[in-house]
Amino acid sequence: MKRLKDLNTDELNELRQNLQKQYDAYKNQKLSLNMARGKPCPEQLDLSMGMLDLLTSTSDLTDANGTDIRNYGGLDGIPEAKAFFAQMMDISPEEIMVGGNASLSMMYDTVSAAMLHGVPDSTVPWSKLPSVKFLCPSPGYDRHFAICERQNIEMITVDMTDVGPDMDQVEKLVREDAAIKGIWCVPKYSNPTGITYSDEVVDRLARMETKASDFRIFWDNAYIVHHLTDRPDHLKNIMDACKAAGHPDRVFLFSSTSKVTFPGGGVAVMASSVNNLNFLKQKFSVQTIGPDKFNQLRHVRFLKDMEHLKAHMKKHAAILKPKFDTVIKILESELGGGQIASWSRPNGGYFISLNTLDGCAKEVVQMAKEVGVTLTPAGATFPYGKDPRDRNIRIAPSFPPLSELTTAIKILCLCIQIVSIEKRLSQSVAQ
Amino acid sequence: MKRLKDLNTDELNELRQNLQKQYDAYKNQKLSLNMARGKPCPEQLDLSMGMLDLLTSTSDLTDANGTDIRNYGGLDGIPEAKAFFAQMMDISPEEIMVGGNASLSMMYDTVSAAMLHGVPDSTVPWSKLPSVKFLCPSPGYDRHFAICERQNIEMITVDMTDVGPDMDQVEKLVREDAAIKGIWCVPKYSNPTGITYSDEVVDRLARMETKASDFRIFWDNAYIVHHLTDRPDHLKNIMDACKAAGHPDRVFLFSSTSKVTFPGGGVAVMASSVNNLNFLKQKFSVQTIGPDKFNQLRHVRFLKDMEHLKAHMKKHAAILKPKFDTVIKILESELGGGQIASWSRPNGGYFISLNTLDGCAKEVVQMAKEVGVTLTPAGATFPYGKDPRDRNIRIAPSFPPLSELTTAIKILCLCIQIVSIEKRLSQSVAQ
Numbered sequence: 001m002k003r004l005k006d007l008n009t010d011e012l013n014e015l016r017q018n019l020q021k022q023y024d025a026y027k028n029q030k031l032s033l034n035m036a037r038g039k040p041c042p043e044q045l046d047l048s049m050g051m052l053d054l055l056t057s058t059s060d061l062t063d064a065n066g067t068d069i070r071n072y073g074g075l076d077g078i079p080e081a082k083a084f085f086a087q088m089m090d091i092s093p094e095e096i097m098v099g100g101n102a103s104l105s106m107m108y109d110t111v112s113a114a115m116l117h118g119v120p121d122s123t124v125p126w127s128k129l130p131s132v133k134f135l136c137p138s139p140g141y142d143r144h145f146a147i148c149e150r151q152n153i154e155m156i157t158v159d160m161t162d163v164g165p166d167m168d169q170v171e172k173l174v175r176e177d178a179a180i181k182g183i184w185c186v187p188k189y190s191n192p193t194g195i196t197y198s199d200e201v202v203d204r205l206a207r208m209e210t211k212a213s214d215f216r217i218f219w220d221n222a223y224i225v226h227h228l229t230d231r232p233d234h235l236k237n238i239m240d241a242c243k244a245a246g247h248p249d250r251v252f253l254f255s256s257t258s259k260v261t262f263p264g265g266g267v268a269v270m271a272s273s274v275n276n277l278n279f280l281k282q283k284f285s286v287q288t289i290g291p292d293k294f295n296q297l298r299h300v301r302f303l304k305d306m307e308h309l310k311a312h313m314k315k316h317a318a319i320l321k322p323k324f325d326t327v328i329k330i331l332e333s334e335l336g337g338g339q340i341a342s343w344s345r346p347n348g349g350y351f352i353s354l355n356t357l358d359g360c361a362k363e364v365v366q367m368a369k370e371v372g373v374t375l376t377p378a379g380a381t382f383p384y385g386k387d388p389r390d391r392n393i394r395i396a397p398s399f400p401p402l403s404e405l406t407t408a409i410k411i412l413c414l415c416i417q418i419v420s421i422e423k424r425l426s427q428s429v430a431q
Numbered sequence: 432m433k434r435l436k437d438l439n440t441d442e443l444n445e446l447r448q449n450l451q452k453q454y455d456a457y458k459n460q461k462l463s464l465n466m467a468r469g470k471p472c473p474e475q476l477d478l479s480m481g482m483l484d485l486l487t488s489t490s491d492l493t494d495a496n497g498t499d500i501r502n503y504g505g506l507d508g509i510p511e512a513k514a515f516f517a518q519m520m521d522i523s524p525e526e527i528m529v530g531g532n533a534s535l536s537m538m539y540d541t542v543s544a545a546m547l548h549g550v551p552d553s554t555v556p557w558s559k560l561p562s563v564k565f566l567c568p569s570p571g572y573d574r575h576f577a578i579c580e581r582q583n584i585e586m587i588t589v590d591m592t593d594v595g596p597d598m599d600q601v602e603k604l605v606r607e608d609a610a611i612k613g614i615w616c617v618p619k620y621s622n623p624t625g626i627t628y629s630d631e632v633v634d635r636l637a638r639m640e641t642k643a644s645d646f647r648i649f650w651d652n653a654y655i656v657h658h659l660t661d662r663p664d665h666l667k668n669i670m671d672a673c674k675a676a677g678h679p680d681r682v683f684l685f686s687s688t689s690k691v692t693f694p695g696g697g698v699a700v701m702a703s704s705v706n707n708l709n710f711l712k713q714k715f716s717v718q719t720i721g722p723d724k725f726n727q728l729r730h731v732r733f734l735k736d737m738e739h740l741k742a743h744m745k746k747h748a749a750i751l752k753p754k755f756d757t758v759i760k761i762l763e764s765e766l767g768g769g770q771i772a773s774w775s776r777p778n779g780g781y782f783i784s785l786n787t788l789d790g791c792a793k794e795v796v797q798m799a800k801e802v803g804v805t806l807t808p809a810g811a812t813f814p815y816g817k818d819p820r821d822r823n824i825r826i827a828p829s830f831p832p833l834s835e836l837t838t839a840i841k842i843l844c845l846c847i848q849i850v851s852i853e854k855r856l857s858q859s860v861a862q
Binding site for chain 1: 468470471473476479480481483484486487488490499500501502503504505531532533535536539540543547558574577578580581582689693694695696714717718719720721722723724725726
């Protein structure tokens with residue numbers, strides 16, 4: 001498209017009218033397209049159906065320790081599940097705790113336990129302090145921010161760069177403010193920007209001096225094996241980095257199979273130092289009798305080992321890659337060169353992050369909604385739902401079929417153009 | 432056995448020596464018998480193996496709403512699971528929330544939400560108050576008490592009678608103290624006393640005036656369908672009673688299939704007014720993406736309806752009843768008439784509650800442990816683990832095979848006799 005600044009007012013008005021006609025035509029189609037959440041499509045779910053045939057009434061239901069998985073017992077998961085996830089996360093099995101179906105619950109419970117009891121290095125429970133703050137590299141994941149809001153944790157926005165959070169900002173903040181107890185990270189194929197933290201960022205996070213002696217990194221490695229290409233991003237092992245830096249208790253890691261097998265019945269996992277885990281297990285033992293052991297065994301028998309997991313994830317990529325390519329192709333053809341939007345080209349994960357001109361995102365999302373295209377609410381990728389520049393839009397291409405996706409992104413491009421022209425026109429008037 | 436008070440010191444010493452010999456003989460057997468927790472035995476678990484064959488790769492995996500259960504969505508359970516549990520609990524489906532595998536987690540999360548945010552009638556979150564207290568009818572369930580301890584809720588012990596908590600005590604306490612926000616109840620085949628609340632107790636709980644406007648009953652109906660005989664106890668519907676009394680939001684009900692199907696992979700459920708549930712769902716949505724929907728569907732397809740459920744629970748009873756009968760038979764033959772212990776004869780549930788002479792329970796449990804019989808720690812059935820009379824012992828007969836159970840209870844009887852004689856002897860000396 002042409003750059004708007006190269007057009008005069010008449011040309012802008014004409015273009016706007018033309019685009020509006022196209023927009024109105026969509027209005028009549030009564031569309032209902034949802035791209036709000038990173039949700040696998042049915043074809044992806046079909047990849048794991050075989051898992052449902054692996055535990056039957058004639059199966060051996062004892063775990064590697066000889067425990068009858070049908071009965072009570074085992075707060076931190078069956079041994080074979082620990083071993084599997086230890087390999088997946090490149091962490092030793094005793095540093096692993098395997099849970100129920102939601103890593104979100106494990107994150108929530110970990111934050112909640114720290115608020116009620118602190119962590120091993122705390123002098124008091126976090127909730128007894130006058131204020132508790134978390135750093136939130138943004139754009140980021142809205143559900144992390146919701147946990148902070150629920151627990152009355154103040155959020156401090158930190159800028160995201162192409163290689164992770166702006167570490168100059170992070171280091172300065174944690175060095176000076178003892179109330180800063182944590183940082184949320186989606187280190188690989190970050191939600192939503194799709195970037196992977198550089199080795200330097202990982203090392204600086206592991207090494208940095210924190211005024212709070214009980215500072216913790218909440219490392220949500222949700223897309224750890226969710227590559228879209230044959231040249232996956234490399235992420236440095238933060239557990240090793242923290243140990244090497246003399247901060248072995250600094251990090252809580254999380255992951256799950258929600259987007260490996262089934263979001264409606266996956267297995268979640270967390271990892272941390274034995275010291276941290278022992279502390280947490282004592283707290284968790286009050287609130288649960290332990291996770292569903294059947295589903296853990298079912299998963300391990302289905303995913304087997306790293307080789308099988310890799311092959312399985314390639315099948316996901318084969319379904320997802322064309323969707324990501326379609327979105328990027330349309331964005332390029334409709335908006336390329338126009339200097340009114342920029343977008344990510346991730347090597348994995350579930351999102352494409354798009355930035356409009358400042359002050360346009362809310363209106364774009366609203367316009368799209370009015371013709372039946374639901375996007376993640378503008379602002380959701382920032383603490384308190386407030387994008388200071390009102391420009392970030394998270395696109396989740398995974399769920400809709402290609403044809404619907406094409407329509408939805410064309411509509412998105414149309415809305416971005418219309419709102420940008422209006423912006424330009426109102427600026428011309430103001431000048 | 433003879434009454435100890437009918438024996439003189441020589442006779443007591445002789446009896447003691449004789450019993451000690453029997454005890455020492457057990458010591459040499461290096462036994463390892465665990466009766467600490469209400470845990471189904473393998474034969475009971477075998478009853479539900481057919482459930483594992485009901486969801487396969489060729490199954491229809493859409494719920495009654497047409498939702499693909501494999502994907503995200505549905506915070507409060509699939510419709511057919513709500514309908515099933517609504518029937519089981521005699522409550523309408525919109526007052527039901529079906530969860531993951533642990534009702535303990537639902538109880539914990541409900542208490543935790545009230546601490547962080549209050550309940551619909553609260554003016555402030557409970558944790559912002561100078562003190563929060565719960566009534567704990569005791570002997571009761573140690574895991575309820577652990578939730579209170581974890582959340583810094585002060586526990587007030589209330590006596591248990593044969594028809595429920597002492598309601599004179601309860602009514603007086605809640606009328607006078609606004610800090611009392613809740614009461615824990617296991618209303619049917621109570622843990623551990625085995626009694627069922629009378630209609631009058633249910634009505635008084637529903638009707639009573641509470642100084643706290645946001646008082647809540649935590650109604651853990653864990654043994655709702657867990658009858659041991661063909662003449663099951665009747666429990667009045669507390670939801671109806673609360674509505675009739677003008678307190679529709681007063682009660683949170685909980686139950687699960689942990690002891691219907693598998694403790695290691697059951698389905699938990701809670702029920703409350705729509706008002707309460709809407710409030711809770713808003714809070715829970717921050718901490719979970721929703722429960723495992725596969726396991727809910729699997730359960731509904733297996734348990735089907737109330738008729739099947741009833742037939743299924745009869746099979747459990749057929750396995751459990753002989754174990755309960757054995758325990759009671761041995762207690763009667765070894766201790767009957769001796770006036771050194773009394774015990775319950777429940778019509779359902781998982782426990783036999785035994786009271787020794789005052790001041791003997793801890794020593795009895797310790798002696799039993801020393802010959803390899805693990806019982807629930809003495810005191811565990813009271814708040815803070817402190818039985819004021821040190822007399823209550825919870826017997827869980829479900830897990831051990833009959834032969835082991837027989838040995839364990841004989842040892843228990845031996846320990847009770849020895850400790851009681853010692854008690855008697857020390858009293859003689861003191862006199």
